[in-house]
Amino acid sequence: MNPITNNTMRVKKMNKELVRQALKTMKQGTKSMLAQATGLSVATCGNILNELIDTGELLELDMEESSGGRPARLYRYNVNFSYIACIIIRAGVKTHSLTYTVANLAGEAIKEGYQETDRMEPDMIEKLVDQLIGEFPQIRAVGIGVPGAVNQGIINVSDIKELINVPLEASIRDKHGVEVIMDNDMNLTVYGFYQKQGYDEEKSVAVVTFIEGCFPGAGMMVDGHILRGSTRFAGEIAFLPFGMSHEEQFRQLHERTTFYSLAGRAVSSLIAIMNPETIALTGSLVEPADVELIRQECLKYIPEMHMPQLMLLENPHENYMYGLITMTLESLSYSLQLIEKRR
Incomplete structure (x- = not known):
């Protein structure tokens, strides 16, 4: 791909993410409000809003109350546009368990559940993901918390021996085409604790x-x-x-x-x-x-x-589930590091 074209596409993605994040923070806003919040032009914000409305990611609301001038259209982010699935794997003395939450883009739980097993096989986790994505096809990311050390998507130290050296993250990503993160239970717990x-x-x-x-x-x-x-x-x-x-x-x-x-x-x-x-x-x-x-x-x-x-x-x-939900939602966001460098 032409470097100039590639750079243009990257800037468009970053601008779109700026508008997404601003609207999520504001709950609802107009083109002018978004332009002020993001530093983008009103015209650029308008084009991005139209694209996001076409995909269903944004919702058009009524006109804002006029203060004398021409009333402007209000927009709200559609938090149910996509879902995430978060699964916590726990090791027990006699039994192991899976605790799961399907959440929307605001982190609100849509479905929760719990399963126990005497032996935690990788197939059990993959079948749960299959079930959840089958029920909620709008799931775009899967987050998994594990009792052990994870390096490059593979568990290499764990209290559950059956999960060691299993490419679980890659398997789910390749099968369903969704973003997948897998992290240590304590990393996720401290992340949730910190964020709270x-x-x-x-x-x-x-x-x-x-x-x-x-x-x-x-x-x-x-x-x-x-x-x-x-x-x-x-x-x-x-x-x-x-x-x-x-x-x-x-x-x-x-x-x-x-x-x-x-x-x-x-x-x-x-x-x-x-x-x-x-x-x-x-x-x-x-x-x-x-x-x-x-x-x-x-x-x-x-x-x-x-x-x-x-x-x-x-x-x-x-704190554990809050950290997992927060991190999984973040995996859906386009990186803004380049924006910070550009400013």
Whole structure:
């Protein structure tokens, strides 16, 4: 393709995304309001609005109330133009589970469900995607949260052995032609937690989980960005050099007399490496009284002036699904990085 033509198409895509995002934020607006919000001309906004109306992505409303001049047409983004499907895979002691949500472009749930199984095979996940897309053909993106490390769309470390080295992301994308993201459960949980805080400026926070029957994990946001690492291994704190085997680590984590000490050493390592403002502790192994015990353990290694706020996160599942929905919706948006460079 001619470089000039290619560049023109890219600019059109970015302009269209600017109008989309502005209208989503404004809820409804006129051409003039959109031009002011995006910095584009009224004529450009008008052309984009016409294109989006033709595809059904925008809805035409009544004329706005006149303040003396000619009334202008109002437009609203059609949040039901496309859907996303979000699936959370959980590892349990005796059974595994799938929790799913089909949501519209505003993140509002259209359908929710739950399945349990003794053995989590990749086919079970693919069949669920088939079912959801069959029921809602307007699904344009699928987000999957997994208990393990994901690199290039493939799980390489997980408490569910059947999912390791399975190209699940590529398989779903090739079969259905939809955008697919797959990420670690803790990355998604900390992302949801972070987004819900509504910080005015970029912060560093972490969520650390200690779940019965599993090894611990952490999700980290550093200066407003998820810390994944070069091979997406960041946060796998079970691999810290505790000076013991994984079997002994697992035993100590599940013993009340040794849990807080081992947890405190893991949290201390995070504090020393990322210096976060807040660390949220969660998981079935964490009891409310453990927060102070872990804090005291951390103070054996970390000066008090550098201690973050330690808190108990009682409803991590809400943050997890919120993070997955938010990230999956973002996967549908055209990147605006080039726009920022252009301005």
